[in-house]
Amino acid sequence: MLDLILEETKEKMEKSIEAFKHELSSVRTGRANPTMLDRVKVNYWGEMTPLNQTAGISVVEGRQLVIKPYDRNSLKDIEHAIYEANLGLTPQNDGEIIRINVPALTEETRKEYVKQAKKYAEEAKVALRNIRRSANDDVEKAELTEDEVKLGKEKVQKLTDQYVKIIDQLTKEKENDLMTV
Missing domain, CATH: 3.30.1360.40 (Gyrase A; domain 2)
Structure with missing residues (x-):
């Protein structure tokens, strides 16, 4: 039961990352794309x-x-x-x-686009937290022992941390891409 909940949670988080990548790709850099x-x-x-x-x-x-x-x-x-x-x-x-x-970006517009990318990152992290909350609720509702519930929540948190790191990494790459002249 726990494995099923974790698998569903992982799938939802993957979709969230894909949506974030799509949003990030719409943030303009100095190159045509x-x-x-x-x-x-x-x-x-x-x-x-x-x-x-x-x-x-x-x-x-x-x-x-x-x-x-x-x-x-x-x-x-x-x-x-x-x-x-x-x-x-x-x-x-x-x-x-x-x-x-596609005109070259000015310093000011680069900073605006970095802000936009960070806003998308924050929205993606909120989505991950909502998925985590939902998964924790599912773990609590499942017929598991107290230890299994605790273990399940720890695994959900590890998944969440893993995907938050991915978002941070993608955001950092986009920021570097934007700020490189």
Whole structure:
């Protein structure tokens, strides 16, 4: 029973880490990266569709994104969606493709992005703590001896500590990435 609870807890924490990695990938660094546009939704034939499902996105020369729509008629909609996403990026439409030059980050914007990354980290840690609380409740409700309950809670805490370290490590890597000029 305890093993099942621990396995479920581990799965939930893994999903939490994956969600955190996804959030972190949306924080901009000085380099162009297709994941910068993950939050962009395009009005494609009346449906709000993720940009990466309506166009190919590639990086050119490290500082430029090139967006080639699968349907040329959606070029204006894609350009509009990028403006609407409020990413601080300016798309340039040449009738065939859209180019986005990613400007170098200033010291001030780097610090803002580090704050944003730390905010995401804190949210991820809160999610882990909620998972821990839920797992501890499950351990208490399970028909276990007092010693097994104590052992179960210790194992849940070890799991939590392990995943908090992963979040801290990912945040530190992102911060280094952001602050490296």
